[in-house]
Amino acid sequence: MxxxxxxxxxxxxxxxxxxxxxxxxxxxxxxxxxxxxxxxxFLGLTPNGLNVLKEFIDIDQLKGDYTAGTMEFYNARNKCIGRFDTRDQARKYGAETIQVKxxxxxxxxxxxxxxxxxxxxxxxxxxxxxxxxxxxxxxxxxxxxxxxxxxxxxxxxxxxxxxxxFPDAPGPVYTQQLSTGAMMRMSGSPPGFGAIKMVFGERAFFAYAASNHNPLATFFRDLMLRHFIRFEKRKMDWVYRYRPGSIAL
Ligand SMILES: Cc1cc2nc3c(=O)[nH]c(=O)nc-3n(C[C@H](O)[C@H](O)[C@H](O)COP(=O)(O)OP(=O)(O)OC[C@H]3O[C@@H](n4cnc5c(N)ncnc54)[C@H](O)[C@@H]3O)c2cc1C
The missing domain is CATH 3.50.50.60 (FAD/NAD(P)-binding domain)
Known part of the structure; x- marks a missing residue:
């Protein structure tokens, strides 16, 4: 067939x-x-997605350049207001959330x-x-x-x-959310590999994370690191409803 x-x-x-x-x-x-x-x-791949992908591709090939799935949320005053910690997922589900290209x-x-x-x-x-x-x-x-x-x-x-x-089926609707992102190499003292940091303002947020692409680079002042930077302009009122430690996966 x-x-x-x-x-x-x-x-x-x-x-x-x-x-x-x-x-x-x-x-x-x-x-x-x-x-x-x-x-x-970027695509965020959660454990269920990764476990399906393992059927088709070698996941280690994806891990040549990725950011961790753990997310830290900050308000406009740089106060941590929440954290999604994904580090336990590998033990529980056989894979841990990653962000990849x-x-x-x-x-x-x-x-x-x-x-x-x-x-x-x-x-x-x-x-x-x-x-x-x-x-x-x-x-x-x-x-x-x-x-x-x-x-x-x-x-x-x-x-x-x-x-x-299905010509009468509803199509996608623009929800007034706009998201864009970029990847770049940075010099200076960029943040190390770890959580994605999300900083929320009243009407927009900015998130950034370092990839694992060159872990030794932190030891060399002038060596460039690859960074994932994401800008998102959207209302995320929900995040303010949580206090640190109250977000569970
Ligand atoms: C170029 C592109 C970039 C994206 N970037 C991101 C991202 O950065 N982050 C994120 O979260 N999501 C992104 N997405 C969306 C995300 O990939 C999908 O929503 C999700 O992965 C679902 O995958 P999918 O295979 O169903 O659809 P998609 O990944 O959208 O793939 C659909 C494919 O169908 C092709 N196609 C569309 N119309 C036709 C047609 N008439 N005839 C033949 N082929 C057609 C498209 O070119 C595309 O390759 C992107 C999608 C595309 C197409």
Whole structure:
């Protein structure tokens, strides 16, 4: 049986590998070109996600460059107002939350899919789905089409598949939250590897964390460290409801 998967971000390649293990023929279609797949900043991977990912990729390869999952929350006066401590998760769940580059997760999954012989067709943006006897036909904006027994939509929040199949379904709604981030190397005395520090103001917060990328660097004054910096502008009133020690995972 042959399947088509639309979207080769995170879910698509993982689903492709799973279907391949069940003995199915799978083709992945991705709107972006291969050299455009490096987008995104961070993904937080919690133990349940990591335990699933272990089925598909070598988690140690993700750990070449990551930040810890523990989070410390500070108010505008630099007072610690809460802490999510994830250090116990490895003992409890077999994995501990980490923040990694989204592009790296996608890359490792796509590499794993390719090793299993799964074809990834980049530069194919789905624009039409037609249900036919015994299956479905997907058409792409470059004129290509492909018929298969079934199709799985892994094309993200603005899914063209969902729009084609369920035109009346509610779409995503902009919630007035805007988040952006960056990674940079810093000199001086940057904070060491450990918790993500989140500093909250009235209408915005700024968070930062050092990655494990070069742990020896703290011993060398002029050596640059890689840092993950995240700006988020959003109202986070809920965090003020907690006192230190009252946040439990
Ligand atoms: C470029 C990019 C950067 C992101 N960066 C972050 C981030 O920094 N932090 C974060 O928390 N989340 C980020 N996300 C969202 C996050 O990856 C997903 O919400 C989450 O991982 C779920 O994964 P997914 O595979 O369902 O969807 P996605 O990861 O969104 O992957 C969907 C894939 O489908 C492809 N696609 C979309 N429409 C079509 C179409 N019509 N035809 C063919 N292919 C199509 C997209 O190009 C994409 O590769 C990003 C998503 C993208 C696409």
């Amino acid at each position: 042959n399947a088509i998967i639309i979207g080769a971000g995170i879910a698509g390649p993982a689903m492709a590998i799973a279907l391949k293990r069940l003995g199915m023929g799978v083709t992945l279609y991705e709107a972006r070109e291969e050299n455009e797949m490096g987008g995104g900043v 989204r592009a790296r997760v996608s890359e490792l999954l796509r590499q794993a899919a390719a090793r299993q012989g799964i074809g990834i067709r980049y530069g194919h943006r789905l624009n039409c789905l037609t249900e036919r006897a015994g299956g479905v036909e997907a058409s792409f904006d470059n004129g290509h089409s492909h018929a298969a027994a079934f199709l799985i939509a892994c094309d993200g929040i603005h899914s063209a598949c969902r729009a084609a199949l």
